[in-house]
Amino acid sequence: MIALFAIALLGNGALAAEHAKTEAKTVQTADAHHGHTHGPAGHPTTAKQFGYAYLTAYMFCLSLCLGALFIVILNHLFDAQWMIPIRRFLEHIACLLFPTMFILWIPIGYLAVDIYPWMSIDPDYDHALHAKAILFNKPAFYGVSCLLFLVWGFIAHGLRSASLAQDKDGAASHTRTMRRYAAGGIFLFAFSLTGAAIYWMKSLQHQFFSTMYGVVYFAGSVWVTAITTYWLLLYFKNRGDLKDVAREVTFHDCGKLFFAFTVFYAYIHFSQYFLIWNAAVPEETFWYVLRENGTWKWVGQLTIFGHFWFPFIFLLPIHRKLNFQAMSMMTGWAWLCHYMDLQFNIGPVLYPDGLSVGIYDVLSLGGILAVLIFMFSRAFNAHPPYPQRDPRIAEAMGVYVEPASSKAAH
């Protein structure tokens, strides 16, 4: 059946490519008309090359930080006991959003004029930009970007400081404080993540419309974070930090979360594609048409088969979710698929002919990850490895503690 799907997809792709040629021509003429082609094709400037490579690497790392923040919020919203062992290191990853990720964002802010084509277009000559001028102007771009980091810093640090304070005195009031942060934070999180996805990624092609765009980035982010969480839990268990709290059921639950987001991401991205495909409005289709050129088509196929079908089928049986070797390899695979997914979102604007990964991509990703790993290790080693006195810690460890009230009754 998957093969049938693939054949039909390829057949359909060929058809779409026919449409693509005519539509791409239309878009090109339209672009040329307004005089904002990005210089001669195939010769982007060094600043542009670096800017796109850096942006892709940055959005990848941002996925991990925002995903971590989301899982911490989730823990408090659902009062979940199974997440206690993974909460502390996720709190540290979420706190990287501010100030570390803010400082790492500065190159994007500096190179914004090179990265984002809309910044050098006069809105009076571009209808799409004129219509969206309230969002797409430089003061709004820089203002909102700074505000996003403040919002993330507020939620992430609020949650972590209450959690660390509870380690010391064990007061239940800290749990209530964290719940308040989580309940308000989930709304702020949804809006701010969407803002980041729109301003930093979607605005590369400001003509594009998609109400699903923020959710697609969100689903992919939590997906890659869930499997990274699994791997980190395994790593810290083997290192000894989490050996008291990391039980088989904790790994199983992490695996289930990853599995759930495998399906959720496919559902959301398919919905975006399906609605655009079905409506066939040029203002929306041009985005996917561009991404069917050259090797980009295969990057898209990787998203369908590598991001969804393979993990979906592979993780159906329970024993695979508990196989540490298989899940460690799946972590690497998920990183690759998510990175390529972001390339698919960002790259075609600069390299319309096909995927281009070079030394700047390697250096950017390696550099940002190195900084984040350094900052994370410092924070992780400075504090207890899991919430020491959370009300649900005994339950998370699989220990039954008789409530004080029932003892009094005896």
Added chain:
Amino acid sequence: MNAYGLMAVFETPADAMHAAERVRDAGYSKWDVHTPFPVHGLDAAMGISNSKVGWFTFIGGATGYTTGMIMIWWMNAFDYKIVIGGKPMFSPFYAFPVSYELTILFASFGSLIGMALLNRLPRLHHPLLRNRRFCQGASHDKFILVIETADPKFNADETRKLLASAGSKHIEMVED
């Protein structure tokens, strides 16, 4: 009247769990534990492996997906070709929502049928249901382990001794 099995009543989940471990280690195969509520860890204590229902679910889901794709291809691209909105005669994209619904529907049918088959349901009667002590205890406050006489390792004296040493205060033979 044939003897159906030997029934041992336990007072706490822990007692039933330890008894289950001993019965498992003694190598019995036709036996079961009846509790008023789910007891975590009991399946491991009984040595029961992962349920096979998942396979029925998977086969049901795969059938549903295939049915959806083929049905839409047959209706729109083969039996009565019709152009809608300038779209191709067949595309997995518009066939997907329906295939996906059928995947879920058939997967749930598969689960239900698989569960019934593996549990040998439906059945009209079970020998244990005639036992007053069983019916009052198993759905209220007792934890009841039953070893069938059909078990190849079953021996009226040995089995009774095993259950008594596991700590059961009440052991009785259930008639069919």
